[in-house]
Amino acid sequence: xxxxxxxxxxxxxxxxxxxxxxxxxxxxxxxxxxxxxxxxxxxxxxxxxxxxxxxxxxxxxxxxxxxxxxxxxxxxxxxxxxxxxxxxxxxxxxxxxxxxxxxxxxxxxxxxxxxxxxxxxxxxxxxxxxxxxxxxxxxxxxxxxxxxxxxxxxxxxxxxxxxxxxxxxxxxxxxxxxxxxxxxxxxxxxxxxxxxxxxxxxxxxxxxxxxxxxxxxxxxxxxxxxxxxxxxxxxxxxxxxxxxxxxxxxxxxxxxxxxxxxxxxxxxxxxxxxxxxxxxxxxxxxxxxxxxxxxxxxxxxxxxxxxxxxxxxxxxxx
Amino acid sequence: xxxxxxxxxxxxxxxxxxxxxxxxxxxxxxxxxxxxxxxxxxxxxxxxxxxxxxxxxxxxxxxxxxxxxxxxxxxxxxxxxxxxxxxxxxxxxxxxxxxxxxxxxxxxxxxxxxxxxxxxxxxxxxxxxxxxxxxxxxxxxxxxxxxxxxxxxxxxxxxxxxxxxxxxxxxxxxxxxxxxxxxxxxxxxxxxxxxxxxxxxxxxxxxxxxxxxxxxxxxxxxxxxxxxxxxxxxxxxxxxxxxxxxxxxxxxxxxxxxxxxxxxxxxxxxxxxxxxx
Numbered sequence: 001x002x003x004x005x006x007x008x009x010x011x012x013x014x015x016x017x018x019x020x021x022x023x024x025x026x027x028x029x030x031x032x033x034x035x036x037x038x039x040x041x042x043x044x045x046x047x048x049x050x051x052x053x054x055x056x057x058x059x060x061x062x063x064x065x066x067x068x069x070x071x072x073x074x075x076x077x078x079x080x081x082x083x084x085x086x087x088x089x090x091x092x093x094x095x096x097x098x099x100x101x102x103x104x105x106x107x108x109x110x111x112x113x114x115x116x117x118x119x120x121x122x123x124x125x126x127x128x129x130x131x132x133x134x135x136x137x138x139x140x141x142x143x144x145x146x147x148x149x150x151x152x153x154x155x156x157x158x159x160x161x162x163x164x165x166x167x168x169x170x171x172x173x174x175x176x177x178x179x180x181x182x183x184x185x186x187x188x189x190x191x192x193x194x195x196x197x198x199x200x201x202x203x204x205x206x207x208x209x210x211x212x213x214x215x216x217x218x219x220x221x222x223x224x225x226x227x228x229x230x231x232x233x234x235x236x237x238x239x240x241x242x243x244x245x246x247x248x249x250x251x252x253x254x255x256x257x258x259x260x261x262x263x264x265x266x267x268x269x270x271x272x273x274x275x276x277x278x279x280x281x282x283x284x285x286x287x288x289x290x291x292x293x294x295x296x297x298x299x300x301x302x303x304x305x306x307x308x309x310x311x312x313x314x315x316x317x318x
Numbered sequence: 319x320x321x322x323x324x325x326x327x328x329x330x331x332x333x334x335x336x337x338x339x340x341x342x343x344x345x346x347x348x349x350x351x352x353x354x355x356x357x358x359x360x361x362x363x364x365x366x367x368x369x370x371x372x373x374x375x376x377x378x379x380x381x382x383x384x385x386x387x388x389x390x391x392x393x394x395x396x397x398x399x400x401x402x403x404x405x406x407x408x409x410x411x412x413x414x415x416x417x418x419x420x421x422x423x424x425x426x427x428x429x430x431x432x433x434x435x436x437x438x439x440x441x442x443x444x445x446x447x448x449x450x451x452x453x454x455x456x457x458x459x460x461x462x463x464x465x466x467x468x469x470x471x472x473x474x475x476x477x478x479x480x481x482x483x484x485x486x487x488x489x490x491x492x493x494x495x496x497x498x499x500x501x502x503x504x505x506x507x508x509x510x511x512x513x514x515x516x517x518x519x520x521x522x523x524x525x526x527x528x529x530x531x532x533x534x535x536x537x538x539x540x541x542x543x544x545x546x547x548x549x550x551x552x553x554x555x556x557x558x559x560x561x562x563x564x565x566x567x568x569x570x571x572x573x574x575x576x577x578x579x580x581x582x583x584x585x586x587x588x589x590x591x592x593x594x595x
Contacts, residue, residue: 050444153360162363188340
C-alpha cells in the first residue's frame with residue numbers, strides 16, 4: 001500500500017540517527033506531547049479500571065453500602081458456578097443466540113453481497129437501501145419491530161393470516177417464539193454484514209475468474225474454488241465480530257424483552273449483568289460476571305484463531 | 319443470452335424483495351406517525367405508506383409534550399462534544415504514530431492495537447464507580463470526556479491514512495521553520511480531511527445510537543438522550559403508539575440524512591476497517 005513512501009522513510013530514519021540527534025530529542029518530546037491525551041485515557045479509563053475490576057470482583061461491593069466492601073476471595077465465582085441458576089440460564093440464552101444467529105447472518109449477508117456484486121444498472125440504489133437498517137440505533141429498530149410483532153394487531157401476523165396460518169405465534173409474549181422474533185429482527189439489519197463481504201468480493205482480482213473460465217470452470221466451481229477461498233479472511237473477520245457482538249447484545253433485547261422476556265427467554269448475559277449491577281446494586285458480583293464473560297470471549301476467539309490456520313486462505317504475495 | 323437475462327431477472331427480483339423487506343416497516347412507521355390519535359394505528363390490512371392521514375401534529379406532540387425536543391437537543395450536544403473530542407485527540411495521537419520518531423514507538427503501537435481487543439464489560443463497573451465517586455453521575459462528563467483521550471480504532475484508521483502522505487511535506491515545512499504543531503495543524507490535518515470525515519461519521523453514529531452509556535449514567539429525565547427517551551417511553555404503560563412512532567422517526571431521520579450524505583465515505587471506511595481488522 002505505501003511502498004512508494006517506504007524508501008523515503010528509511011532514509012529519514014538513518015538521517016535521524018546520525019546527523020540530527022539534537023533535533024530528534026525535540027521530535028521525541030513533541031511526540032510524547034501529542035500522545036498525552038492517549039496516555040491519560042490509557043491510565044485513567046483503562047489501566048486503573050482494569051486492575052481495580054479484578055479486585056472488585058473479589059469483594060461484596062455494592063453501589064451504596066454503609067460499611068464499605070469486604071474482600072471475599074473467589075466467593076462470587078464459586079456462588080456463580082454452584083448456586084446461581086440465572087447465571088447458567090443467561091449463558092444458555094446467549095450461547096443459543098450465538099449458535100443460531102452466527103451462521104444464519106453470515107450466510108444471509110454473503111447471499112446479499114453476491115447479489116450486490118453484480119454489475120447491473122441501479123445496483124447502487126439497492127446497496128443504499130439494504131444498508132439503511134445498519135445505521136439505525138438498535139433501540140429505534142427494536143421500538144419499530146415491537147409494533148410489527150404485536151400478536152393481535154401487528155403487521156407480521158396479518159401477513160401470516162393472509163398466507164393461511166390461522167393461529168400465528170404470540171412472538172414476544174411466548175417464551176418459545178420470543179427468540180425467533182429477535183432473530184427475524186436481526187435479519188433486517190444483515191445489510192451491514194453484506195457491505196463488508198462486498199468489499200471483500202470487490203478485492204478479488206478479476207484475472208482469477210478469467211483464468212478459470214479459460215480452463216472451462218463453471219460458475220459453481222468458480223464460487224467454491226475462487227470466491228470462497230479469496231473471501232475467507234473477510235469471513236473470518238465477520239465471524240469473530242459476530243461472536244463478540246452476540247456475547248454483548250443488550251440495547252434491542254432491553255427494549256423487546258424488558259427485564260428478560262416471557263419466562264426469561266430473552267435474559268441475555270449482559271441483561272443479567274445489568275440487573276445485578278444497576279437494579280440490585282451488586283457491583284462486586286456483576287464484575288465477576290463480567291470477567292467470566294470476558295474469559296469466555298477470549299476462549300472463543302482463541303479457538304477461532306486456531307481454526308483460522310486450517311480454513312483461512314491468505315495470499316502468499318501481498 | 320437467455321441465460322444472462324434470466325440471471326439478471328433473478329437478481330433484480332431478489333433485490334426488490336429484499337428492499338421491500340427493508341422499506342415496508344419504515345413506511346409503516348411513517349404512516350403510523352402521521353395518524354391522529356383518534357385513528358387506529360393498527361389496521362387490517364396494515365398500511366405500508368401514508369395515504370389518508372397527514373397529521374403532523376403527532377410530531378409536535380412527540381417533540382414538545384413528550385420532551386423529544388429536549389432529548390434531541392441533549393443528543394446533539396453529546397454528539398458535537400464527542401465528534402470534536404474524537405477528531406482532535408485521535409488526529410494528534412495518529413500524527414505522532416504516523417510521522418514522528420520516538421523511543422518505544424513500536425511497543426506503544428502494539429499496546430494501542432491490543433486495547434482494540436480489550437473487553438468493554440470488565441471496564442464497565444470500575445469506570446462507573448470511578449465516575450460515581452468523583453461526582454460525575456447524572457452528568458454528561460462520563461459520556462464525552464473519554465472521547466477526548468482517543469479511540470484506538472480511529473487512531474489506527476487515521477495513522478494508516480497519514481502514513482500515505484509524502485514525508486517530504488514535513489521535511490520541507492521543517493526547513494521553513496515550522497514547529498511540529500504547525501506541521502500537524504497546517505499540513506497534516508487539512509490533507510487528512512477524507513479520513514477525518516470517516517471518523518466524524520462513525521463517531522456521530524456511535525454517540526447518536528448509544529444506549530448503554532446514557533442508561534447507566536443519566537437519571538434526570540431532562541438530561542435523557544433520544545435512545546434513552548425512546549426506551550423509557552416504550553416501556554411506560556399506556557403510551558400512544560402513533561406518538562412513539564413519531565418519536566422514533568425524530569430519532570432516526572437525522573441518522574438517515576447523515577447516512578445519505580456520507581454513504582460513500584461511510585461504506586468505504588467500513589470496508590477498509592473490515593479488511594485491516
